Amino acid sequence: MSRVTIRSAINALLCASATLLPPAAADARSGASPPVPATHPPVSAAQAAARDKLEASELQAEGLLGDDAHASTAPPPRNADGHPDLSGFWKGSRDTRPVGNIGKDLPGFKLPLTRAGEIALKNNLTQVVDPESRCLIGGIPRHDASALPFAIVQNRDHVTWLYMYTYFRSVPFDVRTHPQDPDPQYFGDEIGWWEGDAFVVDAVGFKDHDMWIDENGNPASGAMHAIERWTRPDAGHLHVEVTIDDPKYYTHPFKYGRTWVAGKPGDRLREALCTENQLDLKHLGPGPGGIRADGTRGYDVPPLPATPPGPDAYGK
Amino acid sequence: MKTASLLAAGIALLGTLPVHAHHSFAAEFDGTKPVRLVGTITRIQWTNPHSYFYLDVRDAQGRIRNWACESGNPGALSRRGWKKGDIKLGDTLIVDGYLAKDGSRLVDARRVKLPDGRSVYGDTASDGGTDGAPR
Numbered sequence: 001m002s003r004v005t006i007r008s009a010i011n012a013l014l015c016a017s018a019t020l021l022p023p024a025a026a027d028a029r030s031g032a033s034p035p036v037p038a039t040h041p042p043v044s045a046a047q048a049a050a051r052d053k054l055e056a057s058e059l060q061a062e063g064l065l066g067d068d069a070h071a072s073t074a075p076p077p078r079n080a081d082g083h084p085d086l087s088g089f090w091k092g093s094r095d096t097r098p099v100g101n102i103g104k105d106l107p108g109f110k111l112p113l114t115r116a117g118e119i120a121l122k123n124n125l126t127q128v129v130d131p132e133s134r135c136l137i138g139g140i141p142r143h144d145a146s147a148l149p150f151a152i153v154q155n156r157d158h159v160t161w162l163y164m165y166t167y168f169r170s171v172p173f174d175v176r177t178h179p180q181d182p183d184p185q186y187f188g189d190e191i192g193w194w195e196g197d198a199f200v201v202d203a204v205g206f207k208d209h210d211m212w213i214d215e216n217g218n219p220a221s222g223a224m225h226a227i228e229r230w231t232r233p234d235a236g237h238l239h240v241e242v243t244i245d246d247p248k249y250y251t252h253p254f255k256y257g258r259t260w261v262a263g264k265p266g267d268r269l270r271e272a273l274c275t276e277n278q279l280d281l282k283h284l285g286p287g288p289g290g291i292r293a294d295g296t297r298g299y300d301v302p303p304l305p306a307t308p309p310g311p312d313a314y315g316k
Numbered sequence: 317m318k319t320a321s322l323l324a325a326g327i328a329l330l331g332t333l334p335v336h337a338h339h340s341f342a343a344e345f346d347g348t349k350p351v352r353l354v355g356t357i358t359r360i361q362w363t364n365p366h367s368y369f370y371l372d373v374r375d376a377q378g379r380i381r382n383w384a385c386e387s388g389n390p391g392a393l394s395r396r397g398w399k400k401g402d403i404k405l406g407d408t409l410i411v412d413g414y415l416a417k418d419g420s421r422l423v424d425a426r427r428v429k430l431p432d433g434r435s436v437y438g439d440t441a442s443d444g445g446t447d448g449a450p451r
Contacts (some may be wrong), residue, residue, distance in 0.1 A: 135365075216448070274364060284339055304412055304413075305412075311415075311421075
């Protein structure tokens with residue numbers, strides 16, 4: 001079925017279903033944040049679902065989504081040292097919902113913000129342009145919650161993550177202690193070791209500014225301690241469970257877990273330099289946009305009309 | 317009733333999609349201001365994290381205004397079937413998108429009709445904006 005035909009089908013679904021389903025629920029955000037008011041009529045659940053399906057087809061066309069149905073369940077490859085080899089090109093699974101929200105596994109996506117955390121979140125929503133949009137490194141755990149694919153290269157004494165926009169982090173095996181006063185970094189000061197088949201990454205020493213803990217603008221502080229447990233349960237899947245302890249902004253530690261799917265043979269990272277052309281930067285406003293009822297960021301924008309007005313309609 | 321049940325079940329299965337944009341739609345564009353530009357290409361930038369092309373557009377008074385159109389990155393556009401050889405300076409494009417919030421002559425190029433007649437999705441999937449499908 002061609003994409004045009006798919007769109008026609010979705011449009012028909014939209015028209016037919018618009019009167020059958022209730023409007024989308026009000027914005028729901030992880031944490032006690034003030035909702036960002038929409039400036040247009042709400043998008044119905046049917047419109048949102050149709051939009052999501054089309055977005056999926058676009059993401060599939062771009063090769064960014066993993067193929068869950070055909071992921072290998074063969075035993076994971078192992079290196080000469082017997083450890084699982086985490087190397088590969090890893091893509092998001094459709095089962096990770098909502099992507100980009102570090103509160104994904106918490107009831108109502110609600111993060112345990114302290115009073116200082118609530119203030120920091122409000123500041124991010126109303127005063128701060130997304131650090132990633134400014135081409136700063138998202139760091140962890142934000143990268144763990146991202147929809148973007150990434151690569152891992154593992155050798156005999158390091159695991160190295162390669163991300164889009166030419167970011168990387170490299171963690172040596174069997175380093176058990178952090179320096180006494182680590183330099184602040186977006187990925188933190190990372191040390192790692194194996195616990196059975198799990199590669200554990202322990203990170204402290206994060207930046208105390210310009211870091212969002214996820215796509216939704218939730219805050220992270222320099223007091224954060226993140227512990228990731230990376231496993232490859234089979235050849236086709238990679239899993240992380242991360243424990244986040246940031247006493248400045250969160251009342252107690254919480255966990256986030258997700259799985260990625262192995263890419264196809266030939267999949268690889270391509271050049272994508274974030275700073276090449278930042279024309280958009282001077283036009284960007286603060287915050288991530290409203291958070292949808294499904295926990296993902298972005299306004300629910302009404303469908304684009306078949307024939308929008310020309311710029312004269314806006315006095316342009 | 318059966319139709320309603322099938323539709324509801326189908327919609328429930330669709331789920332939610334990853335967000336992977338460099339910035340959210342809402343940070344830059346106004347979802348209440350859809351716009352169509354018809355103009356000739358004066359400049360093309362196949363760059364990361366966004367591609368841009370610029371159009372000379374004639375307004376109702378006959379004046380020529382130059383507009384910037386923001387698109388996805390070259391890799392994303394290419395994987396969707398929009399290659400850099402598909403447009404050149406002087407070509408006429410029809411671009412449907414949304415005005416920038418700050419009032420500048422900048423649009424989010426959601427739907428682009430290419431010189432060969434194809435209509436392509438021009439921006440970043442799942443940035444919180446619309447999919448660009450005509451309604």
